Amino acid sequence: MVDKKTAAVLIVGFLILVSGLSLWVLGDQTSSVVTLPLASTGVLWAPLLWVCGIIVLLSAAFANILRAKYYVIWLVTLIVGYLVIFGIIVVVTSYLVS
Amino acid sequence: MKSGINVASEDTILQSLTKTGTAFYAFVCVLLVLTGEFFYAWYVQLTTGLVVTGMRSIYNAPNYMAPYVAGGSPWGIYITNFIFWIGISHAGIAISASVRLMDLKKYKVVARMAEVLTLVALPMAGLSIVFDQGRPDRIINLLVYGRFQSPMLWDLTAITTYFMGTIVYLYLSLRGDIDELAHKLPRREWFYKRLAMNYQGTETEKERHNQTLWWLALAIVPIMVTVHSVVSFVFGLMIARGQWYSSIFAIYFVVGAIVSGVAAVYSLAWIFRSLYKWESLITDEVLKGITWALRNVLIIYIYLWIAEELTTRYMGSSSDLAVSNYLWFGPYAPIFWTLAIVGFGIPAIILLKPIFAKRHFNPRLTFAASIILNVALWVKRFTIVVPSLLNPPLYQTGIYMPTPIEISIMLGTFWMATLLYIAFIKLFPIIDLDVVKG
Numbered sequence: 001m002v003d004k005k006t007a008a009v010l011i012v013g014f015l016i017l018v019s020g021l022s023l024w025v026l027g028d029q030t031s032s033v034v035t036l037p038l039a040s041t042g043v044l045w046a047p048l049l050w051v052c053g054i055i056v057l058l059s060a061a062f063a064n065i066l067r068a069k070y071y072v073i074w075l076v077t078l079i080v081g082y083l084v085i086f087g088i089i090v091v092v093t094s095y096l097v098s
Numbered sequence: 099m100k101s102g103i104n105v106a107s108e109d110t111i112l113q114s115l116t117k118t119g120t121a122f123y124a125f126v127c128v129l130l131v132l133t134g135e136f137f138y139a140w141y142v143q144l145t146t147g148l149v150v151t152g153m154r155s156i157y158n159a160p161n162y163m164a165p166y167v168a169g170g171s172p173w174g175i176y177i178t179n180f181i182f183w184i185g186i187s188h189a190g191i192a193i194s195a196s197v198r199l200m201d202l203k204k205y206k207v208v209a210r211m212a213e214v215l216t217l218v219a220l221p222m223a224g225l226s227i228v229f230d231q232g233r234p235d236r237i238i239n240l241l242v243y244g245r246f247q248s249p250m251l252w253d254l255t256a257i258t259t260y261f262m263g264t265i266v267y268l269y270l271s272l273r274g275d276i277d278e279l280a281h282k283l284p285r286r287e288w289f290y291k292r293l294a295m296n297y298q299g300t301e302t303e304k305e306r307h308n309q310t311l312w313w314l315a316l317a318i319v320p321i322m323v324t325v326h327s328v329v330s331f332v333f334g335l336m337i338a339r340g341q342w343y344s345s346i347f348a349i350y351f352v353v354g355a356i357v358s359g360v361a362a363v364y365s366l367a368w369i370f371r372s373l374y375k376w377e378s379l380i381t382d383e384v385l386k387g388i389t390w391a392l393r394n395v396l397i398i399y400i401y402l403w404i405a406e407e408l409t410t411r412y413m414g415s416s417s418d419l420a421v422s423n424y425l426w427f428g429p430y431a432p433i434f435w436t437l438a439i440v441g442f443g444i445p446a447i448i449l450l451k452p453i454f455a456k457r458h459f460n461p462r463l464t465f466a467a468s469i470i471l472n473v474a475l476w477v478k479r480f481t482i483v484v485p486s487l488l489n490p491p492l493y494q495t496g497i498y499m500p501t502p503i504e505i506s507i508m509l510g511t512f513w514m515a516t517l518l519y520i521a522f523i524k525l526f527p528i529i530d531l532d533v534v535k536g
Contacts, residue, residue: 021246024244024246046244047240047241047242047243047244047251048241048242050255051241051254051255051258054255054258054259054262055258055262058259058262058263058266059262059266061266061267061270061310061311061313061314062266062269062270064306064310065270065273065303065306065307065310066295066296067295067296070295070296073295074269078262078265082258082262086237086238086241089228089234089235089237089238090234090235090237090238091235093144093228093233093234093235094233094235096141096144096145097144097145097233097234097235
C-alpha cells in the first residue's frame, strides 16, 4: 500500500534524478550547464543531483513507514552522511598528501 | 530443531549480544592492533606516494625489476580487493531478497547475517578504490566532474544505490527487533528506543513493513545484478587489453560474485552455529541448502571459466592468447595452476561429494571448502586484473609483486570489516527474532 507521502517522495526523487541527468547530458553536449545560475557557485550540480535523486528515491521506503519527522531525520542522515564521507576523505588525505 | 519445529528461544539468539568472554576481548584487541598497523601503512603510502607499492606505470619500472623488460602493472591488489569485496557484498541482498520474494522461510536464519555482510563489504570495496589512488583527495572529482560516458561513474552510481538500498532494507527489517531489544535489554533502552523511531508493533504496522520490504527486495535484485555487471564493464569495455574485452564478462562477474557471496554466508553461518551452539537454529538442512546453491553456482562459474579459456586458446594468435599463455606458462603459472587445482578443484569435489553419497554431507568440510573458495576467488580476480595489464597488445611490460605496505593496507580492509561485523552483532541480533516466534 503506497500512501500520498510515499508517492510524493517517489515523484520528487525521480524529478531530482531526471534533472541531474538532463543537466549532465546538456552540460556534456553544450555549454548550457555553465550558463545556469547554479553554476555560479562553482560546482557542477548535475552529478550531485543525480546521486541525491537516487537517495531520495530509495528513501521512499522509509516515507512509506515512518512518521514525517523520522523520515526527514533518515533522509538528511543518508544524504549528509554520504557527502560527509567524501568530505572526510578529501580533507584528511589532501592534508597528508600535501 | 525437529521436524521443522524450532526449539530455540529469543534468549538463544540474544546470546550473541549478552555473552562476552575474555576470548572475545582478546580477539578484538588483536584486530585493533592489526587495524592500527593498517593505518600506519596507509599513512606511509599517503605521505610517500604510490612508489611504496609494487604498482608501476607501463613504462616506468625500478631497477630491481631488471630481469623483466620495463614497466609494470598500474593496478594491483587494491583493485583485486575491490572486486572481491563487491563480490562478497552480493550475498546479502541476494540471499535476503530471495528469502523474502520466494518465501523461503527456512533460510530466514541466515538472511540478516548476509545483509550485514553486504553493509560491511561495500565500504571496504569503496575504500579499496581510495587506496588505489595516489591522490585520494581527488575522489570528490567523481561527484563534481563525473562524466556519464565513463564506466567508473556507472560504478559510483551503482554502488551508491546498492549501499543506500542496503541501509534502508536492513533498518526496516531490523526495526521490530530494535524495539523488542529496548524491553529486553533495559541498560541500552535509551539507544534502542530512539533507533526504533516510535515503532508500535501493531499488526497493521508489521504488514506495512512486510509489504514495503517485499517491494524493496524486488527493486534491489536488479540493482545487485547491475552493480556486478558494471564492475565488469570497467574491464570489459576496454578493447586494448587481452582477455578483458569479452561479452562474457558481465555474467562471469555476476556468477563469480554469487559464488563468493554464498560461500561467505556459509562460512559465517557455520562460525555462528559453532560459536553459539545454534544447531537448533542453523540446522544441517539450512547448511545443506546453502551448499546446494553454492555447488550449482560454482559449476556454472567453472563452466564459464573453461568456455573463456577454450575460446581464447582455440582462436590462435591474439592478445587474448598472449595473456592466456602468460598465465599458463609465465611467471604467474604456479598461482594459476594452484588456483585451478586447489582453489576450485578441491572445493568442487567436496561440494559434489554429497550428490553421490547422500550421507556424506560434512558441515565442517564444507566450511573448509567455502573458505578455500573465497581465497581462490580473491586470487582469481588477481589473475583477471594483473596479467592483462602486464601484456598490452605490443609487448610485455614487466611483472607486478605487491609490497609489504600494499599487503598491510589490503589486509586492513579484512580487519576493519571483521571489527564492524563484530560491532553489529554486539548491538543487534544477527538472526531475526521472528524466526523463533514462529
